[in-house]
Amino acid sequence: MNSGRSGRLVLTARLAxxxxxxxxxxxxxxxxxxxCERLELVAGRAAEDFERKARTAALWLRRSNALDGERTLLASLPEATVEVAVEYDVTMGIRHPAGVGVTFGPEPYPAGSSALVQAIREHRTALAAALELAAVQRAVVLLSAELALTRQQQRALQLRWIPKLExxxxxxVQRLDESEREENVRLRWAARRGHES
Structure with missing residues (x-):
């Protein structure tokens, strides 16, 4: 690096x-x-919602199993798959899940009681809640990681890079001042010698 005035300009610009x-x-x-704080609150509510819906689905499954038996339950499994579309958002340059769209296939026609029909519906509802919870938890993980990285970068600048530049x-500046003083002394000395001659 240039140690003169241009070096001072470069260091001043880097410091700024x-x-x-x-x-x-x-x-x-x-x-x-x-x-992150907002998403953590959303995740907490989503977790409570999922747990409530999962308990309800488990209750209806036990009722159905008691009324219809395990064979009827297994025979009523849906053949169609579930389609999940994750919606994304960007926060401070970080792409993260913002929601989930769930599309279920047609409801099967179970050969059992109304408890079996309700169990199927409750499990679909619980699955949708689980997917929403997973999406918001993933968003929290991604944004928390970026927050930690940002804090680390800021500390590195404040504690290492800026003090080093300063x-x-x-x-x-001390070298330039010293060099300037030496130059002034030389000029005065040369001026005195010129007057003495």
């Missing part, structure tokens, strides 16, 4: 850039923290 980067990372960190700039 690093300080601006810290400001931007701080904004990003605050935005991610708010979104130290380099201080040393360079």
């Amino acid at each position: 850039t690093a300080r601006r980067a810290v400001e931007l990372l701080d904004r990003k960190q605050r935005a991610l923290a708010v979104e 130290q380099q700039l201080t040393v360079l």
